[in-house]
Amino acid sequence: MxxxxxxxxxxxxxxxxxxxxxxxxxxxxxxxxxxxxxxxxxxxxxxxxxxxxxxxxxxxxxxxxxxxxxxxxxxxxxxxxxxxxxxxxxxxxxxxxxxxxxxxxxxxxxxxxxxxxxxxxxxxxxFMRRYDPSYAEAKQRIDSGEIGEPVLIRCYSLDPAGKLDSFLRFARNHYSGGLFLDMAIHDLDLARWYLQAEAEEVWAIGGSYAYPEFAELGDAETGAAMVRFAGNRIGIFVAGRNCAHGYHIETEIIGTKGTLRIGTIPERNQVILFNETGAVKTCAEGFLERFEQAYLREAEEFIRCILENRKPSVSVRDGVESTRLGYACKKSFETGQLVRVKF
Ligand SMILES: NC(=O)c1ccc[n+]([C@@H]2O[C@H](COP(=O)([O-])OP(=O)(O)OC[C@H]3O[C@@H](n4cnc5c(N)ncnc54)[C@H](O)[C@@H]3O)[C@@H](O)[C@H]2O)c1
Incomplete structure (x- = not known):
């Protein structure tokens, strides 16, 4: 090699x-x-x-x-x-x-x-978050039993308000799939990965509050989905495009013996500014910055898999199941109904 x-x-x-x-x-x-x-x-x-x-x-x-x-x-x-x-x-x-x-x-x-x-x-x-060092460590800790049985996952995926114009350009030129299939999809994948369970039913709501452009595109600017996974496990997914403080990606996994949190303060680095407004930490501006390492590590894994003649742990099945759940969220948002994920 x-x-x-x-x-x-x-x-x-x-x-x-x-x-x-x-x-x-x-x-x-x-x-x-x-x-x-x-x-x-x-x-x-x-x-x-x-x-x-x-x-x-x-x-x-x-x-x-x-x-x-x-x-x-x-x-x-x-x-x-x-x-x-x-x-x-x-x-x-x-x-x-x-x-x-x-x-x-x-x-x-x-x-x-x-x-x-x-x-x-x-x-x-x-699904590069699986290759982010923090998300990968959380997976190891869950698998080694440190939080007992994972029973609830709470996720925030909020795009920065500062990049809203570039997103709207993208969404006007191409069909993004909407807030749940485009943005929350990473969280839906993480939920399946961490809980080791498939989704059964979903209720999703959302709206356009500061930017009516999203409603014109048939999409939501901010939305939330509540999902019941097999074994009565719970998923709460918040997604949005108008986050004032930056790119906020946060995940909490609550288990029977402990809780893990990733990215509670989506800080850019360890610098804190103390001034008349208090203690200020600058937040990450977007996905390229927050997931810089994850994009590298996933590409390295792809190349290694080819050279070593093996398959990556993110499979096409993960793609199908996350699309199934993302689509069910979208359907629930559009119809206002509770949606069964698998018929
Ligand atoms: N994993 C992540 O964190 C993450 C983040 C952002 C985007 N994405 C995904 O990456 C994809 C691209 O997103 P983006 O934000 O870079 O989009 P973009 O609109 O900025 O770029 C799209 C690129 O594809 C080219 N293109 C358009 N139609 C084409 C066609 N038919 N054939 C060949 N090239 C074509 C465009 O010229 C442009 O170079 C999307 O599927 C998006 O969901 C993933």
């Missing part, structure tokens, strides 16, 4: 794709970013020039014809994930896809079948 390099092509060079591309080009061992692809020609030109990438494409299918590539990294808008995953698997590549797996259950299940048809290819989904 010493000299072996996995040759990767990435599709999508936007807010997150650019960071993934930079990591793959410069920071991931045994990886070579050989091709970049985006419908925006300028992005392709810039990426090629910046990191000296040999191949650039504005057409995804043309990139798939490049037989020098081993793997495809998908960071395009969510509505394209399923189709692009199926095509890349069909063309014989290992595939990493950003979350969510799909915006509809049917397409997510189709991808699951496609992954099953290609057992020798690695498929990994970008």
């Amino acid at each position: 010493k000299d072996k390099r996995v040759k990767v092509g990435i599709v999508g060079l936007g807010r997150l794709g650019y960071r993934h591309a930079e990591n793959l080009a410069l920071r991931i061992p045994h990886c070579e970013l050989l091709a970049v692809c985006s419908v925006a020609e300028e992005e392709v030109k810039q990426a090629r020039a910046k990191w000296g990438i040999p191949y650039g494409y504005t057409d995804y299918e043309q990139m798939l014809e490049n037989r020098e590539l081993d793997a495809i990294f998908i960071a395009s808008p969510s509505e394209f994930h399923c189709e692009q995953i199926e095509k890349a698997l069909g063309a014989g590549f290992h595939v990493f896809s950003e979350k969510p797996l799909g915006l509809y259950l049917e397409e997510a299940e189709r991808v699951e079948e496609a992954v099953a048809r290609h057992p020798d290819q690695v498929f990994m989904l970008g």
